[in-house]
Amino acid sequence: xxxxxxxxxxxxSVDWLAIAPPTITAGVALVVLVxxxxxxxxxxxxxxxxxxxxxxxAALMLLPLLDGDRSTxxxxxxxxxxxxxxxxxxxxxxxxxLGGALLAALLSVTxxxxxxxxxxxxEFWFLLLSSAAGAALLPASRDxxxxxxxxxxxxxxxxxxxxxxxxxxxxSEAALKFFLSSVTATAVxxxxxxxxxxxxxxxxxxxxxxxxxxxxxQLHVLTQTGVVLTLIGFAFKTAAVPFHFWVPDTYVxxxxxxxxxxxxxxxxxxxxxxxxxxxxxxxxxxDVWGPALAVLAALTMTVGNVGxxxxxxxxxxxxxxxxxxxxxxxxxxxxxPIAAAGYADDPRRxxxxxxxxxxxxxxxxxxxxxxxxxxxxxxxxxxxxxxxGLYAANPLTALLLAFFLLCLAGLPPGVIGLFAKVTxxxxxxxxxxGWLAVVMAVNVVIALFYYLQWTALLFRAPxxxxxxxxxxxxxxxxxxxxxxxxxxxxxxPQLVLRFAAxxxx
Numbered sequence: 001x002x003x004x005x006x007x008x009x010x011x012x013s014v015d016w017l018a019i020a021p022p023t024i025t026a027g028v029a030l031v032v033l034v035x036x037x038x039x040x041x042x043x044x045x046x047x048x049x050x051x052x053x054x055x056x057x058a059a060l061m062l063l064p065l066l067d068g069d070r071s072t073x074x075x076x077x078x079x080x081x082x083x084x085x086x087x088x089x090x091x092x093x094x095x096x097x098l099g100g101a102l103l104a105a106l107l108s109v110t111x112x113x114x115x116x117x118x119x120x121x122x123e124f125w126f127l128l129l130s131s132a133a134g135a136a137l138l139p140a141s142r143d144x145x146x147x148x149x150x151x152x153x154x155x156x157x158x159x160x161x162x163x164x165x166x167x168x169x170x171x172s173e174a175a176l177k178f179f180l181s182s183v184t185a186t187a188v189x190x191x192x193x194x195x196x197x198x199x200x201x202x203x204x205x206x207x208x209x210x211x212x213x214x215x216x217x218q219l220h221v222l223t224q225t226g227v228v229l230t231l232i233g234f235a236f237k238t239a240a241v242p243f244h245f246w247v248p249d250t251y252v253x254x255x256x257x258x259x260x261x262x263x264x265x266x267x268x269x270x271x272x273x274x275x276x277x278x279x280x281x282x283x284x285x286x287d288v289w290g291p292a293l294a295v296l297a298a299l300t301m302t303v304g305n306v307g308x309x310x311x312x313x314x315x316x317x318x319x320x321x322x323x324x325x326x327x328x329x330x331x332x333x334x335x336x337p338i339a340a341a342g343y344a345d346d347p348r349r350x351x352x353x354x355x356x357x358x359x360x361x362x363x364x365x366x367x368x369x370x371x372x373x374x375x376x377x378x379x380x381x382x383x384x385x386x387x388x389g390l391y392a393a394n395p396l397t398a399l400l401l402a403f404f405l406l407c408l409a410g411l412p413p414g415v416i417g418l419f420a421k422v423t424x425x426x427x428x429x430x431x432x433x434g435w436l437a438v439v440m441a442v443n444v445v446i447a448l449f450y451y452l453q454w455t456a457l458l459f460r461a462p463x464x465x466x467x468x469x470x471x472x473x474x475x476x477x478x479x480x481x482x483x484x485x486x487x488x489x490x491x492x493p494q495l496v497l498r499f500a501a502x503x504x505x
Contacts, residue, residue, distance in 0.1 A: 015072035020061040022136040028054030029129035036122025048109040059098040093139035100264040101132035107257035109474035127157035139272040162254040174253025181246040189233025195226025205281040237270030241299040251324035260369035290342020301332025313384040340431035360420040364407040367482030371401040389462020409451035415490035
């Protein structure tokens with residue numbers, strides 16, 4: 001008789017609709033992998049379109065989830081003991097992840113056509129979809145074990161994607177640097193999580209939050225060490241300084257669509273994991289992670305923007321390097337509201353500013369990478385100098401790139417970039433972090449210089465004969481989607497900024 005309640009307590013409910021987005025993505029990945037075995041070489045291009053359709057279907061499955069929060073894989077009889085929760089935060093990040101993966105997939109269709117001899121299509125699509133499935137699972141994870149599994153499912157295929165080009169030493173070197181840094185981050189995170197589990201006796205984030213303040217005195221050092229190591233591990237994943245060293249070389253060595261994917265989806269993975277462990281699991285340690293993340297934010301935005309400022313226009317791959325360093329700087333802005341959450345009365349509301357900024361950044365940064373992919377088809381070295389006179393060769397593409405760069409700089413007509421920066425700035429001021437707001441303001445001015453310098457170059461008189469860029473259909477679709485999204489958000493910024501006002505949990 002005593003065994004019956006115990007058996008019932010281990011039974012977990014499954015809500016198949018809630019888990020549909022990552023499940024569909026993973027299922028399509030398996031379909032692509034098996035289909036690759038049977039399709040003849042000339043017909044393997046269809047795998048790319050199957051992958052695009054699968055990502056679109058997974059994104060559409062977010063719509064039925066908008067009617068309310070859902071939780072699944074819950075242990076019966078334990079309040080809050082659920083491994084998967086589809087709330088506002090989860091859906092916003094899943095939209096970012098699946099939308100970013102879809103746009104990266106459109107870029108990849110063209111890239112694989114141009115580079116089919118060195119990039120095996122079946123393996124590429126399987127790895128991209130597998131990584132996207134892990135990235136979509138992570139924001140819904142509400143226990144430390146699922147969080148780590150999702151993190152690794154998102155990260156491990158990304159290593160292979162970076163180094164997937166056969167015979168390319170630069171690609172292999174980039175993959176090695178990315179692998180070593182990420183494995184170090186994982187090891188540190190696992191050590192910290194094991195300490196937290198040892199001190200609290202639970203893996204569920206809400207239960208960890210309840211038990212941390214009441215840990216036995218003999219376990220205080222173990223608990224504090226676990227919290228610090230877990231935060232350091234996730235700081236690696238966000239490319240925060242001083243854990244950013246892998247970013248420029250990885251972006252340059254990876255195929256450009258993979259670099260675009262890492263710049264948006266890779267960041268979403270790191271930041272959503274960091275938000276979950278700080279705001280949900282470790283609120284009692286806000287006096288530790290709040291100041292630490294504030295310092296990291298200041299360092300990250302400063303180092304990123306100075307690194308971008310130092311790029312020479314004639315250096316090989318300088319355009320991609322500038323976007324890489326810029327992404328490090330943008331990571332610093334994304335850290336500001338998370339740091340502010342450590343000081344706020346309602347920390348979960350402060351997180352809305354990070355999500356709003358991340359959605360803006362994802363749309364315009366993917367657009368900038370799409371233009372870089374287009375220019376790189378004719379100019380493989382992809383130098384900033386190669387963009388001189390782009391308006392004369394392709395006016396619409398030049399205008400789009402100018403718009404994306406102005407959004408990243410926070411200048412009109414990129415209204416969404418301006419408003420997103422204001423919400424991040426306000427979160428720092430409201431939390432009493434005036435010094436961090438000043439550092440951010442200085443960095444915004446630094447970033448204006450290199451964004452405007454690149455923008456001005458697009459409209460200068462070209463040197464020599466202008467090269468016309470033929471835009472393939474998938475690349476056209478990616479440019480159109482990012483352009484329409486950027487313009488729509490600038491016209492109606494409340495579509496994104498409401499997250500900053502209402503919170504997401």
